[in-house]
Amino acid sequence: MKEKQFIFVGWMIDGSGGPIRDHVLLEIENGVITELHDGCGIKNITTDRVTDLSHCTILPPLVDSHLHLFMSGTLDPEIRERQLTADCNELEPVIARHLNYLFSHGVLAVRDGGDRGGCALGYSRRMEASFPVQIKTTGRAWKQKNRYGSLIGRSPLEGESLAEGFIRETDEADWVKLVNSGLNSLKRFGRETAGQFTVEEMTRLVEVAGLQGKKVMVHANGVLPVKEALQAGCHSIEHGFFMGRENIELMAEKNVVWVPTAYTMKAYGENSSAAGGSVDLKVVRKNLEHQLDQMESARQAGVTIALGTDSGSLGVLHGESVVEEMKLLKKAGFSLPEIVQCATCNGARLLGIEEFGLLKKGKPATFLVSRGTSGQLPRKLTYLEDIYIAGNPSPMYRKNPVKTVLR
Incomplete structure (x- = not known):
């Protein structure tokens, strides 16, 4: 079993049509979202390493x-x-x-x-x-x-x-x-x-x-x-x-x-x-x-x-x-x-695709990363920061090394 991953994002649009969420912590296990915490949830995470996407907006593919x-x-x-x-x-x-x-x-x-x-x-x-x-x-x-x-x-x-x-x-x-x-x-x-x-x-x-x-x-x-x-x-x-x-x-x-x-x-x-x-x-x-x-x-x-x-x-x-x-x-x-x-x-x-479309508990952690706030969309989608597939940056798209923050 893989160790749990944690990704902290500035803004999240989950694909449901519901409100945009800010300061969200994604908890991921084996490539699947197991929990979505609000910003305060980061205080309860015991690991010292969290991928920092606080400057970015994420959304489904x-x-x-x-x-x-x-x-x-x-x-x-x-x-x-x-x-x-x-x-x-x-x-x-x-x-x-x-x-x-x-x-x-x-x-x-x-x-x-x-x-x-x-x-x-x-x-x-x-x-x-x-x-x-x-x-x-x-x-x-x-x-x-x-x-x-x-x-x-x-x-x-x-x-x-x-x-x-x-x-x-x-x-x-x-x-x-x-x-x-x-x-x-x-x-x-x-x-x-x-x-x-x-x-x-x-x-x-x-x-x-x-x-x-x-x-x-x-x-x-x-x-x-x-x-x-x-x-x-x-x-x-x-x-x-x-x-x-x-x-x-x-x-x-x-x-x-x-x-x-x-x-x-x-x-x-x-x-x-x-x-x-x-x-x-x-x-x-x-x-x-x-x-x-x-x-x-x-x-x-x-x-x-x-x-x-x-x-x-x-x-x-x-x-x-x-x-x-x-x-x-x-x-x-x-x-x-x-x-x-x-x-x-x-x-x-x-x-008829079940693998993505929504970012929620139980769905694969597959999403797009756009640098900046949600208010800069859809324009900023023309040059993405990254593409994550099953919790990890896609090697086919990688531009920059994974960013982590030590707490």
Whole structure:
């Protein structure tokens, strides 16, 4: 049995959405938090050595609940085109690089939203035991023939139902990704596209996927595509631009998780010159403002929001964009504990990860260390002080020697 460890932190955000705690002493045994003491608890500790993080804030690892590992977010059109058409052998080094970016920004779990060749799925199955970022995958998404989504998925065969196609091409993916609308217009505010599948088709898919223990995430923008996905019993709505108040209330009622990916729209505005003249900045700004309004409404309605960035989209970089999405949650009226909850606990629960998401007794002592007060978040998350895994600084991240204080 290992000797107990003690870590004294200045501020702790535990991921629950509750109040920020200051001057907390973590008692750790075999990598698991056994007690959380307030500041006065340090007087009752008999050991002479306590790791001193009193100048830092700790929080659970970040979770990006929607990204695309095969794409880099680069503004270079030639590189983007190449990544869209490359095979898995060429893309695997790209995926590995993105996972390193994510880890360096404290993102220890992700849900990949699909790629045309199922490359992220194949890579994750071979590498899952050798890298600290947990990857939940969808493999190749499902879309309707001649509709949006060919860059990330496939369609049922002629005369084949959606459920039949899924059964025929069952793979080892953790989730099922369904595309049920088109993209948002960057030139016409609020333009909606029709749903790609009927409620009946999606309902049947949810049923057969459930028999394999899989849940269904749905790319959907607009009132009807979102409403139909909710009626079908899908488990998370991705993007959800222009879905409207009624759908927000229905999500709260059905306990469906929403992943808004608002930063994608902000990134289009910031990088409009790289979008080939297809962007009206006034429309992009209105799109973003509308999404932030919806996020505020969802907060008030009690919808569970999990942070997702859609990294790989134009100008949306892996790792860095998590902080940008957190800033937009703040702009939408979320408190710092609520923002951290969306970026940690809510994402971990959505992905079915038990190892982290909350800092509490009985959970692994896996957390991020940010130098400075909690009031400097989320900005300071762009350059972490350290990452602790099971009570110890990660050798993959170490910048400075462990700090201890002798009492």
